[in-house]
Amino acid sequence: MNYHQYILDLKSGPIQYELGPGDYSLCGNIKMTNHDFPLSISPTEFDILKNLIIDYDLKNGYEIATAFGISTTALGLGFKETGGKLVSMDAYIEEEVNSFWRYQNTNPTLYYDMDGYKSAKYLIEHFNLKANVFLEVGWSPNDTKKCIHKHITEPLDFVFIDGGHFPDQFIKDLESIRPLLASEYIIVFHDNFPDLMIPKVQKYIHETFNIEPTIITRYPLGNNMSIINKNKIKNNTKTQNILENNMSIINKNKMENNTRTQYIQKYLTNDIRLLNQEDNDKDWLNIHPNPFEIVGNKEFSSCNQATLTEEFTKVKDQTKVIVEIGVSRISYNQTYDQTSTSVFLKHKNAETIYLGIDVDDKTSLQSLGRNIFTLQSKSEYYERVKAKLDALKISQIDFLFVDGWHSINQVIDELWYVDYMKSGGVIGFHDTNYHPGPSRIIKNLNSDIFEVVQFCEQRNDWGIGFAKIK
Numbered sequence: 001m002n003y004h005q006y007i008l009d010l011k012s013g014p015i016q017y018e019l020g021p022g023d024y025s026l027c028g029n030i031k032m033t034n035h036d037f038p039l040s041i042s043p044t045e046f047d048i049l050k051n052l053i054i055d056y057d058l059k060n061g062y063e064i065a066t067a068f069g070i071s072t073t074a075l076g077l078g079f080k081e082t083g084g085k086l087v088s089m090d091a092y093i094e095e096e097v098n099s100f101w102r103y104q105n106t107n108p109t110l111y112y113d114m115d116g117y118k119s120a121k122y123l124i125e126h127f128n129l130k131a132n133v134f135l136e137v138g139w140s141p142n143d144t145k146k147c148i149h150k151h152i153t154e155p156l157d158f159v160f161i162d163g164g165h166f167p168d169q170f171i172k173d174l175e176s177i178r179p180l181l182a183s184e185y186i187i188v189f190h191d192n193f194p195d196l197m198i199p200k201v202q203k204y205i206h207e208t209f210n211i212e213p214t215i216i217t218r219y220p221l222g223n224n225m226s227i228i229n230k231n232k233i234k235n236n237t238k239t240q241n242i243l244e245n246n247m248s249i250i251n252k253n254k255m256e257n258n259t260r261t262q263y264i265q266k267y268l269t270n271d272i273r274l275l276n277q278e279d280n281d282k283d284w285l286n287i288h289p290n291p292f293e294i295v296g297n298k299e300f301s302s303c304n305q306a307t308l309t310e311e312f313t314k315v316k317d318q319t320k321v322i323v324e325i326g327v328s329r330i331s332y333n334q335t336y337d338q339t340s341t342s343v344f345l346k347h348k349n350a351e352t353i354y355l356g357i358d359v360d361d362k363t364s365l366q367s368l369g370r371n372i373f374t375l376q377s378k379s380e381y382y383e384r385v386k387a388k389l390d391a392l393k394i395s396q397i398d399f400l401f402v403d404g405w406h407s408i409n410q411v412i413d414e415l416w417y418v419d420y421m422k423s424g425g426v427i428g429f430h431d432t433n434y435h436p437g438p439s440r441i442i443k444n445l446n447s448d449i450f451e452v453v454q455f456c457e458q459r460n461d462w463g464i465g466f467a468k469i470k
């Protein structure tokens with residue numbers, strides 16, 4: 001059964017549901033119609049959570065946080081089959097402030113009678129889960145133990161963490177459940193992305209649980225849901241089947257390793273891949289001291305802006321096509337005017353084509369002027385990108401700006417775009433100071449082919465660099 005579709009079609013309850021925006025709709029995450037936040041898990045993650053409970057025959061679970069009851073329903077359906085119990089707690093703060101980040105560092109505050117609570121209560125009744133699932137309004141970590149113990153006094157063999165997505169809060173969430181765990185348990189958490197999994201968090205997990213989390217869902221099938229399995233043995237194979245299917249779809253879109261080797265031989269002086277295969281797919285690796293603390297949340301600095309403006313202006317009259325990977329991120333204290341995209345759109349000649357490729361929907365940019373196009377896609381979905389280039393009759397790219405996913409494999413894969421470039425073309429790389437992919441590639445471009453310059457190399461900047469094709 002496709003539960004997400006079923007829930008989207010439910011019209012009899014107090015709340016209506018719809019797909020989330022941009023990237024989220026590609027993944028299938030849903031939200032309540034009258035609220036921008038919170039957002040739920042993806043359909044694949046729903047199936048994994050439900051089946052994980054059944055596969056491992058789990059009995060005593062806790063979830064932070066309910067939001068509006070989608071992951072709660074998935075877990076509840078699992079516990080219904082095992083005869084187990086789930087406590088799901090939320091402060092409903094994200095719904096109140098209607099943002100997933102604006103409540104960082106706020107004092108504990110609880111909100112009652114919220115739409116999310118009504119929705120979760122309705123879904124529990126609708127799916128007949130009242131004997132298995134208990135909703136609580138509470139603040140993590142302060143109320144965690146109290147709320148769990150109202151319903152479950154046995155040690156927990158399952159925890160799902162999807163509350164405040166801030167490193168310190170995540171550590172507090174984990175710390176609050178640590179004394180409540182059984183000797184064997186499974187912890188699943190959502191959104192294992194670099195801004196959450198900063199080195200401090202990685203170190204905490206390593207030292208506390210002595211086990212590395214494994215990412216089990218990736219875009220477009222989910223949002224880096226991850227698992228820590230402490231000695232739990234499977235009785236069933238439902239989850240395994242879903243995971244294998246999930247991984248085979250993801251791998252289909254990735255470039256083969258031997259194609260990567262060819263790109264490395266063609267464009268680089270050294271193989272920049274690391275011995276540990278998995279690390280090559282990470283956008284972030286352990287670096288101390290933590291650059292996020294040194295550079296802060298500002299993505300595209302005034303130094304980056306000035307440099308991009310200068311380098312682009314030098315060649316703009318010869319530039320007929322600009323392709324930008326990773327478009328105008330206006331979160332993190334950054335307005336549109338401070339983005340790389342604004343530099344291109346402000347300075348490009350009217351007849352120059354701009355194509356922005358992003359996992360999010362950026363179609364609104366298309367209204368800003370002539371010859372501005374966007375494609376909602378991952379940069380490595382080559383067939384989709386090629387179809388768009390063909391539709392726009394683009395056979396040559398003159399200015400490429402690479403600012404998407406910054407893993408080592410990803411930037412190697414993006415050399416696919418360089419095959420579209422000719423002598424005089426320019427490739428800009430953002431994040432050349434710390435990020436695993438760009439920082440390595442910029443230093444290893446073959447100087448017979450590229451003339452490379454790096455800027456904004458000061459410690460408190462993410463860095464920017466350019467490679468001009470000779």
Ligand SMILES: C[S@@+](CC[C@H](N)C(=O)[O-])C[C@H]1O[C@@H](n2cnc3c(N)ncnc32)[C@H](O)[C@@H]1O
Nearest residue numbers: 040041065067070071091093094139140163164
């Ligand atoms: C991403 S949503 C959870 C989505 C849900 N797991 C699902 O997939 O259906 C995050 C939720 O965490 C809650 N939250 C954040 N920080 C919290 C805290 N310290 N205590 C309790 N709830 C919190 C927010 O109110 C929000 O509803």
